[in-house]
Each structure stands twice: as C-alpha cells, then as structure tokens.
Amino acid sequence: MKCTYACNSAEHEVSRRQFLAGSASAALGAMGFSGMVTPAAAKQLEKSQKRVLLIWLAGGVSQLETWDPKPGTPTGGPFQAIPTSVPGVHISELLPHTAKQMHRMALIRGINTRENNHAKGAIIMHTGRPEDPRTNYPHLGSAMAKLLGPEDSPLPGYIHVTPRGAAGFNKKDAGFLGPKYASITLADGKPPENLLRPKELSVQSDLKRNQLREKLNRRFGQRRRTADTEIYTQSYEQALQLMARHRIFDNTHESPKYLDLYGRHDFGQHCLLARRMLEAGVTFVKVTHSNYDTHHENFNFHIEQMGEFDKTFATLLDDLADRGMLDSTLVIVMSEFGRTPRINQRFGRDHWGTAWSIALAGCGIKGGAVAGKTNAHGTAVVDRQVNGGHLFHTYFRALGLNSKRNYYINQQPIPMADPKAEAIEEILA
Amino acid sequence: MTMRLWFLPCMLLVSVSTLRAQSLHERIDQMIESTPGFGNIAAPMSSDAEFLRRVYLDLTGSIPPFEVAQQFLADKSPNKRQTLIDRLLRSPEYARRMQQFFDVMLMERRPTKRVPEADFQEYLRQSFADNKPWDQLVREILSADGDDPKLRPASRFMLDRDAEPNQLTRDISRLFLGMNLHCAQCHDHPVVRSYKQEDYYGIYAFLSRTFIFTDKKRKNLAVLAEKAEGDVTFVSVFDPTKTQKTTMPRMPGLPPIKVPNFKKGEEYQVKPAKGVRPVPKFSWRAQLAKEITSPENVRFRRNIANRLWQMMMGRGLVDPVDFDHPDNPPSHPDLLALLADEFASHRYDIRWFVRELALTRTYQRSSMLSAGATEVPPDRFAVANLKPLSPEQLAQSMMEATGSTANIRRALGSKLTEQALYARLKPAIAQFVRTFGAQPGEPEGDDFEVTIDQTLFITNGPLIRSWLKPSGENLLARLEKVEDAKQIAAILFLSIFTRQPSDEETKDVADYLRGRTDRTQALQEIAWALLASNEFRFNH
Numbered sequence: 001m002k003c004t005y006a007c008n009s010a011e012h013e014v015s016r017r018q019f020l021a022g023s024a025s026a027a028l029g030a031m032g033f034s035g036m037v038t039p040a041a042a043k044q045l046e047k048s049q050k051r052v053l054l055i056w057l058a059g060g061v062s063q064l065e066t067w068d069p070k071p072g073t074p075t076g077g078p079f080q081a082i083p084t085s086v087p088g089v090h091i092s093e094l095l096p097h098t099a100k101q102m103h104r105m106a107l108i109r110g111i112n113t114r115e116n117n118h119a120k121g122a123i124i125m126h127t128g129r130p131e132d133p134r135t136n137y138p139h140l141g142s143a144m145a146k147l148l149g150p151e152d153s154p155l156p157g158y159i160h161v162t163p164r165g166a167a168g169f170n171k172k173d174a175g176f177l178g179p180k181y182a183s184i185t186l187a188d189g190k191p192p193e194n195l196l197r198p199k200e201l202s203v204q205s206d207l208k209r210n211q212l213r214e215k216l217n218r219r220f221g222q223r224r225r226t227a228d229t230e231i232y233t234q235s236y237e238q239a240l241q242l243m244a245r246h247r248i249f250d251n252t253h254e255s256p257k258y259l260d261l262y263g264r265h266d267f268g269q270h271c272l273l274a275r276r277m278l279e280a281g282v283t284f285v286k287v288t289h290s291n292y293d294t295h296h297e298n299f300n301f302h303i304e305q306m307g308e309f310d311k312t313f314a315t316l317l318d319d320l321a322d323r324g325m326l327d328s329t330l331v332i333v334m335s336e337f338g339r340t341p342r343i344n345q346r347f348g349r350d351h352w353g354t355a356w357s358i359a360l361a362g363c364g365i366k367g368g369a370v371a372g373k374t375n376a377h378g379t380a381v382v383d384r385q386v387n388g389g390h391l392f393h394t395y396f397r398a399l400g401l402n403s404k405r406n407y408y409i410n411q412q413p414i415p416m417a418d419p420k421a422e423a424i425e426e427i428l429a
Numbered sequence: 430m431t432m433r434l435w436f437l438p439c440m441l442l443v444s445v446s447t448l449r450a451q452s453l454h455e456r457i458d459q460m461i462e463s464t465p466g467f468g469n470i471a472a473p474m475s476s477d478a479e480f481l482r483r484v485y486l487d488l489t490g491s492i493p494p495f496e497v498a499q500q501f502l503a504d505k506s507p508n509k510r511q512t513l514i515d516r517l518l519r520s521p522e523y524a525r526r527m528q529q530f531f532d533v534m535l536m537e538r539r540p541t542k543r544v545p546e547a548d549f550q551e552y553l554r555q556s557f558a559d560n561k562p563w564d565q566l567v568r569e570i571l572s573a574d575g576d577d578p579k580l581r582p583a584s585r586f587m588l589d590r591d592a593e594p595n596q597l598t599r600d601i602s603r604l605f606l607g608m609n610l611h612c613a614q615c616h617d618h619p620v621v622r623s624y625k626q627e628d629y630y631g632i633y634a635f636l637s638r639t640f641i642f643t644d645k646k647r648k649n650l651a652v653l654a655e656k657a658e659g660d661v662t663f664v665s666v667f668d669p670t671k672t673q674k675t676t677m678p679r680m681p682g683l684p685p686i687k688v689p690n691f692k693k694g695e696e697y698q699v700k701p702a703k704g705v706r707p708v709p710k711f712s713w714r715a716q717l718a719k720e721i722t723s724p725e726n727v728r729f730r731r732n733i734a735n736r737l738w739q740m741m742m743g744r745g746l747v748d749p750v751d752f753d754h755p756d757n758p759p760s761h762p763d764l765l766a767l768l769a770d771e772f773a774s775h776r777y778d779i780r781w782f783v784r785e786l787a788l789t790r791t792y793q794r795s796s797m798l799s800a801g802a803t804e805v806p807p808d809r810f811a812v813a814n815l816k817p818l819s820p821e822q823l824a825q826s827m828m829e830a831t832g833s834t835a836n837i838r839r840a841l842g843s844k845l846t847e848q849a850l851y852a853r854l855k856p857a858i859a860q861f862v863r864t865f866g867a868q869p870g871e872p873e874g875d876d877f878e879v880t881i882d883q884t885l886f887i888t889n890g891p892l893i894r895s896w897l898k899p900s901g902e903n904l905l906a907r908l909e910k911v912e913d914a915k916q917i918a919a920i921l922f923l924s925i926f927t928r929q930p931s932d933e934e935t936k937d938v939a940d941y942l943r944g945r946t947d948r949t950q951a952l953q954e955i956a957w958a959l960l961a962s963n964e965f966r967f968n969h
Contacts, residue, residue: 133593133595133596134595134611134614156881168882169864169880169881169882171867171868171880172868178876178878179868179878179880180878180880182880184881184882192881192882192885193882193885193886194882194885194886194888194889194890195885195889196889197889198889198891198894200950201950201954205950205954208941208954209954209955209957209958210958212937212941212954212955212958213957213958213959213961213962215937216934216958216959216962216963216964217962217963217964219933219934220962220963220964220969221963223797223798223800224796224797224798224815224969225796225798225805225807225812225814225815228815228817228877228967229815229963229966229967231877231878231879232877232879232963232966232967233963234879235879235880235881235883235884236884236888236961238881238884239881239884239885239888240888242881242885243885243888243889410620411620412612412619412620
C-alpha cells in the first residue's frame with residue numbers, strides 16, 4: 001500500500017508540484033477551447049497524483065457497531081464481533097464485506113476529541129483543531145486541494161457529494177487559504193450549479209461568443225494593466241474546460257455492472273460518482289452518508305445504515321485497487337464523534353467524543369494496522385490516545401507531505417497541523 | 430539675524446494662504462504630479478465616455494442608462510463633467526451607493542443576528558442622503574446600545590458581533606483606525622514593530638465590561654449593558670516571565686481616559702439584579718465614540734481619508750488600507766496628511782470630500798497607459814487603476830445594460846422612485862452578492878479573486894439569460910427591431926460599454942450577424958460576450 005513517492009523533503013514536493021503545474025498549463029494551452037481530450041501524458045500524471053476520499057458518516061457513527069465492538073458486555077449491544085482478513089483484528093458483524101478488506105485498512109481506536117457538539121466536533125475532524133475564533137483554519141479538503149492539486153487544473157480541488165442540502169460553493173471551508181480552495185457541494189449527486197450549457201445554446205454558438213469575448217478582451221488589454229483582467233480571462237477558460245468534462249459528474253456513463261456493484265441507493269451512487277471524479281483528477285472528494293445521530297433505536301438503525309455502507313465501501317476499495325488508484329488515494333471513514341457506550345432508555349446511544357474510532361485505507365496506510373485501545377466496556381481510551389491534531393499529521397504523512405510545515409498568511413507562519421500533536425507512525429506504511 | 434527670523438514666519442504665512450486659496454482637488458493634483466518623472470508616465474485625461482462610466486459606477490453604483498450616455502456624449506458644454514459630478518452627488522442613487530459601500534465595509538456581509546440587516550442599511554442610506562458627517566456616523570454606530578429605537582439600527586455593528594470584545598477590538602482598529610491588530614491580541618505584532626499588544630488591550634478595555642442583556646420584559650430584546658467592575662490584564666505568549674500587564678481604555682499612542690473613582694457599592698446608577706439591566710455611573714464603552722473621533726486621534730481621519738481615496742482611485746495611499754504604520758508608509762505621505770486634515774477641518778463632510786476627489790485630474794485620467802509607458806506602478810496614480818466591480822455594481826450594471834432596469838422603470842410609471850426601483854432590483858442583487866460577495870466577516874475586494882461558480886453563473890446561469898430575452902423595451906427587444914448592423918453595434922456598445930464602437934468593432938458585429946438566420950440568438954450571443962468581457966467586469 002505504500003505510495004510511490006521518493007522522499008518527504010520539501011524540495012521534492014516543490015519540484016513535483018512545479019512539474020505538474022507546468023505540464024498542466026502546457027496541456028491547457030494546447031487544448032484551447034476544444035479541451036475535450038486529455039492527453040495521455042496528463043492521464044498518466046493523474047494516476048499518480050495523490051487524492052483523498054473522505055466518507056463522512058454524518059451525525060456520529062457508533063464505534064461499537066463498527067470498528068471497536070465490545071460483544072458480551074453491558075455496553076456492547078446485541079451484535080457480535082467477526083474476524084477479518086487480518087488475523088486477530090475483529091470488527092462488528094454488521095460489516096462482513098468490509099471485514100474482507102481489513103488487510104487494506106487501518107483502524108484508530110483511541111480517539112478522544114473531548115467534544116460532544118455536532119458542529120464543533122465536525123470542525124475538529126475537518127480542520128484538525130478545535131474551533132478558534134481568531135483563525136479560520138482550512139478544511140482538510142481545501143488544504144489538500146492546495147498542497148496536492150495540480151496548479152492549473154480546471155477541476156475543483158474539493159468536491160462534496162451530499163444526499164440532501166443545497167448545492168453550492170463553500171468559501172468558508174477554505175478558511176485562510178482563500179476561495180480558490182473552497183469546496184463545491186453537489187446536492188443529491190447532481191453536477192455543479194450552472195455547469196451545463198443551456199439547451200438553446202449550441203456548442204458552436206458558445207464557442208463563437210467566447211471567441212468574440214476573447215477578441216474584446218485582447219483589445220481592452222492593449223495598453224492596460226492586466227494583472228486582474230488575466231485572472232478573469234483565465235476563469236472563463238477554466239469554466240469551458242470544466243464544462244467540457246461534465247461527464248465526470250454523471251454516473252449514467254458508467255456500465256450497469258458498476259451501478260449495481262456500488263448499490264443503487266444514494267450512498268452507492270455517490271461513492272461511484274466519487275470514484276469517477278477522483279479518477280478524472282479531482283484531489284479531494286467527500287461523500288456524506290446520513291444520518292447516524294441515533295439517540296433512538298441505535299441498533300436497528302445501524303443494521304440499516306451499515307447494510308448500505310458495508311457492501312458499497314468494500315466495492316469501492318476493490319474498484320480503486322483494480323484501477324491502480326488505491327496506492328495513491330487515501331480513504332478516510334469518519335464522523336464528528338462516536339456514540340456513548342451507555343445505551344439509553346430508547347435503545348439509543350448519545351454523543352461521545354471521549355473514546356471512539358475511525359478507519360483509514362489506501363495511500364500511505366499500513367494494511368491491517370490497529371492503533372489505540374479502549375477499555376473493556378469502551379468507556380475510556382487506555383492506550384495511544386489521540387485527538388484531531390494527531391489525525392491531521394497522520395493524513396499528511398500518509399499522503400507524503402511533511403505535516404510540520406507552515407502556511408504563510410500575511411507573512412505569519414501558521415502550522416499546517418497542530419504542533420502539539422504528531423503522526424500516528426504505527427499505522428503508516 | 431533678527432531680520433531673518435522675522436522674515437521666515439512671514440514667508441510661511443504667505444505660502445499657507447496661497448495654498449488655502451486653492452481648492453483641495455488642485456492641491457491633490459499638484460502633489461501627485463510633482464513626483465519625479467510623472468510626466469513621462471502619466472496617462473492623458475480620460476475620454477468623456479470613460480469618465481462617464483467611471484463616475485457613474487463610483488457615485489451611483491451602476492453604469493449610466495443609455496439615454497444619459499447619449500446626452501452626455503453629445504453635450505458640448507465645457508463644464509459638463511463638473512455638472513455631472515454635482516448632479517450625481519445630489520442623487521438618491523449616491524446615497525444608495527454609499528450605503529452599499531459602507532455596509533460592506535462595516536458589516537462585512539454578516540447575516541442578521543439581532544438587528545435586521547435591512548434596518549442598518551436604511552439607516553446608512555438615510556445618513557448618506559443627509560450627508561451626515563463621518564465622525565457623527567461613527568459616534569452613533571459605536572455608542573448605540575440598542576435601547577434608543579431611533580439608533581437601534583446603528584447598534585447592529587456591536588450587537589451582531591455578539592458584543593464580543595476581541596471581535597470588536599479587531600474590527601474597530603481595522604475599520605476606523607487603519608490598524609490590523611489581529612496579531613497583537615497575544616503578543617506585540619511580530620512584523621509590524623509599532624503595533625503593540627498594549628494598543629490592542631487599550632481598545633479592548635473600552636468594551637471589556639460590555640455584555641448583551643436580554644430584556645425579558647421587552648420580548649427578549651437584546652441590548653448592550655455594562656458592568657462597573659473588571660480590569661483588563663494581559664500577558665504576552667512570548668514573554669518567558671509571564672509578566673501580567675494591565676491597561677485602562679485608551680486609543681493607540683494616546684493617554685488612557687480619566688476614570689472617576691466611586692466608593693464601593695456606589696458604582697451603579699442602576700444596580701445589577703435579576704432581570705434588570707445594570708447601568709454604571711461611568712461607562713467605559715461610552716468613552717469609545719468620543720475618544721476615537723477626538724482631534725488628537727490622527728489615525729481616525731487618516732483611515733477614512735485613505736479608504737475614500739481607495740474607493741475612488743482603486744488603491745489606498747496606504748496599501749493595504751488596514752496597515753497604516755511607519756514601516757508601510759503611504760505612497761504620498763504629505764498628501765495623506767493633507768487629505769486627513771482637510772477632511773477633518775471640513776467637519777468630515779463626505780460629499781464635499783468625494784466631490785474634491787472626483788474633480789481631480791488624478792481621478793479623471795485614462796486607464797490606458799500612454800504610448801511608450803510600459804510599467805507604471807499603481808501607487809503613482811499616473812494611470813487610472815482598474816477596479817473590479819463590487820457584486821452590487823455588477824448586478825446593477827448588468828440590469829442597466831440589458832434594459833432590465835429600464836423595463837422596471839417603465840412599469841413603475843408615476844410610482845418611480847429610487848427606493849421603489851431598488852426594491853424590484855434587490856432579489857437579483859442578492860443573487861450576485863451570494864455568488865460574488867466575500868464570506869461573512871471577511872473584508873471584501875482586498876484581492877481580486879475569481880471562483881469557478883462565479884464564471885459559471887455568468888456563462889450558463891438562468892438570471893443573465895433571462896435578461897437577454899427580448900421583452901418590453903429592453904436591449905434585445907430594441908435590437909431585434911433594427912436591421913442595420915452599424916446601428917446595432919452602436920446600440921450594443923453604448924448600452925453595455927457606455928461608448929461608441931470602433932470601426933473594427935462594428936465590423937465584428939456585422940460579421941457575427943452575417944448569415945445567421947437565428948438573429949435574436951446571435952444578438953444574445955454578442956450581448957453576452959460584451960457582458961462577460963473584461964471591459965465590463967472592471968471599472969476602468
């Protein structure tokens with residue numbers, strides 16, 4: 001599962017990024033408006049470009065019904081633990097397909113974020129730190145769009161597929177990195193807003209009107225300062241290129257075999273869409289599976305939700321591996337927190353940031369590794385306790401990035417990951 | 430010796446009085462144009478068309494209507510620019526434009542929390558319509574506690590920032606003093622030597638005793654209240670000895686305010702009790718408005734002079750506008766000092782000040798580099814700087830250009846007022862603000878950035894497409910009736926670019942239309958190309 005990067009040095013990253021940026025812009029120039037065909041060389045680069053898939057189990061999945069079962073205890077609930085493809089590692093029986101993927105995965109069972117509020121927990125998990133009113137830290141997706149994304153790619157670097165909610169462009173997610181790295185939400189898996197050319201406008205007419213626009217711009221640009229106008233002109237080139245690639249947002253171009261394998265429910269189709277977009281070169285895709293906030297009927301609900309998750313997730317890992325993408329794609333399965341070991345009177349579990357788990361797979365991850373341990377009833381972490389900061393360092397390192405570097409915002413150094421934490425070395429390949 | 434000493438002040442008197450006789454705009458031009466080599470790089474004066482578009486955008490927030498452009502370009506009177514400036518400054522659209530500019534500056538697109546956004550905007554609009562002096566406006570905004578219904582809208586500045594003293598300290602120092610003290614909260618600014626942690630806490634102290642009181646007896650109305658106790662202490666995170674420092678309320682670089690001493694138990698006019706809003710005998714917060722606008726606080730007038738200069742000239746004399754400090758001096762230090770002092774001595778008369786800026790040659794220069802001048806630094810103000818349109822300017826200009834606004838004017842008929850028209854334009858403006866505006870709490874327009882959703886909005890979005898459908902007397906409806914390509918080009922360019930097309934451009938239009946049977950479609954494509962062009966996106 002090891003990534004195929006040469007080393008972790010900053011110089012290496014720079015030269016790699018310049019290489020990508022250079023070739024991407026050359027490709028852009030050569031393609032002009034036609035922009036339909038990706039040259040083979042660029043295709044090759046896209047394969048090795050590192051990417052991230054975040055599967056967000058919104059509301060807080062139960063660690064006890066997934067990665068850290070405690071069968072036969074007062075807190076364990078009704079489900080058993082089953083063996084996995086890695087001897088000695090057991091997970092919930094609700095995940096039989098996922099169990100067969102364990103040799104590709106790592107589990108972190110010692111998370112303590114000390115946060116039981118949905119919004120605040122989500123901030124910790126997305127930015128690697130507790131909320132800080134003084135600094136708008138970027139989401140992992142925006143950070144990766146900046147650090148891993150090819151400089152001149154027409155594709156958005158951070159795309160979020162959600163079953164409900166409004167489509168949109170979320171500048172807030174990018175924090176101090178700026179709107180260039182904002183996320184785009186695809187509501188219900190539909191393409192970005194305004195991506196598709198209006199029906200009454202032919203490709204030919206669109207081309208012609210854009211040629212006229214360019215001609216006007218050239219004339220206006222003569223003897224004028226062009227720093228800002230160039231940014232504006234380029235945005236139209238990017239828009240046209242993205243429009244030309246609208247098929248990456250459309251699962252109907254997939255064979256029925258994949259539609260079935262991934263599952264013909266929202267989550268399955270959204271994961272398939274995520275794979276399409278990652279394959280096309282999008283750096284970071286987040287897929288939301290909703291909603292795990294099981295204050296009532298935790299167990300029935302997890303049977304249902306895990307039933308959707310399990311097969312789709314296993315299919316996804318197989319598919320990424322088959323396509324040679326798993327080595328370069330870090331897969332993260334997480335929530336804003338876990339759920340209480342205590343089972344409440346409504347057979348529910350409540351919010352729990354004290355001792356819970358996440359799962360990782362793919363790029364830079366040591367298959368079968370487990371870090372951290374909770375006590376017999378799952379009420380506390382007893383070994384290798386970590387927080388959002390450790391997780392951030394771990395993601396960076398898994399992707400071949402030095403997590404101890406700084407961003408420079410107004411000449412001010414801001415550490416990319418919480419300097420008080422470190423990577424969880426034992427699960428890194 | 431005696432003689433010379435006598436002579437010197439006399440000379441000074443003479444020169445000062447000659448300067449006094451000159452209007453501010455003449456002095457501005459002298460100072461800008463007297464920099465070395467200015468003549469070699471200066472652009473010529475703008476054409477009438479260039480000036481018309483620019484001044485309309487800056488003073489009314491939109492490009493001019495087609496008929497206005499026609500009339501102005503045909504007008505032969507030598508004073509027509511000044512006449513136009515004066516007319517626009519008296520128009521209701523000027524108050525609207527200033528409302529939009531200052532609302533974005535002061536509230537930074539924050540959503541309504543406790544005080545409706547629309548109330549604050551109306552308060553601002555009325556203030557600019559009345560030409561309320563800047564210092565008075567700021568005093569109202571910083572002293573409104575939300576209790577007095579008349580000034581309730583002004584209290585949005587504090588109430589919708591949750592009256593959080595750190596947030597307010599950061600924003601007040603940035604917006605009213607031109608000091609970005611963000612980094613000075615935890616330590617002296619690491620890069621800006623003159624921004625001290627004690628400056629931060631001096632401002633913070635005015636607000637440190639303030640909190641939001643929810644009045645149960647008045648339908649949970651949120652108002653500001655203040656305690657009579659609590660001192661401000663701070664420690665630098667870089668200080669190994671962790672020495673605790675303390676400060677009383679004060680403006681950066683000025684002495685602390687004088688605070689009367691009360692005996693213990695006698696500090697309150699209204700004592701704190703359950704469900705009662707306490708009122709101290711001496712309010713620290715109430716001193717803020719007075720101290721910040723005091724004549725000793727030079728930063729206050731420098732900041733606003735610089736920000737209005739930026740609004741008109743596309744770049745502050747101090748740039749960025751919130752980093753006024755000795756290591757980042759103004760491009761023209763004497764000019765900024767002059768502007769600040771003159772603005773203050775004219776009782777912070779905003780309309781007068783903006784008029785003086787608009788009358789300068791500096792403002793009225795072309796944005797085209799003169800032949801031979803290749804690199805002209807933007808801080809020389811020798812060539813007009815390009816200014817990206819604000820979301821509001823872009824929306825209003827697109828609706829004006831496409832004749833969508835003209836249709837609404839016609840529909841309103843005798844009920845046409847600026848306010849009635851604006852109410853009809855507002856939903857579309859809101860869409861542009863959502864797409865092109867900055868994040869809540871972030872300054873807007875510091876750096877020109879374009880995001881993909883914005884360009885897709887213009888390229889494929891239904892709103893702009895709807896404006897390009899022939900309807901009533903809008904642009905497309907008018908163009909549809911015209912056969913002659915030359916005439917079509919003339920209408921298109923004057924409506925959208927506020928200028929006549931060149932021969933080459935007329936030919937482009939004719940070529941585009943030639944052989945097209947779907948003529949309306951072709952006209953829409955041309956109009957779109959103009960709307961999506963750089964020439965439209967910027968105030969040039």
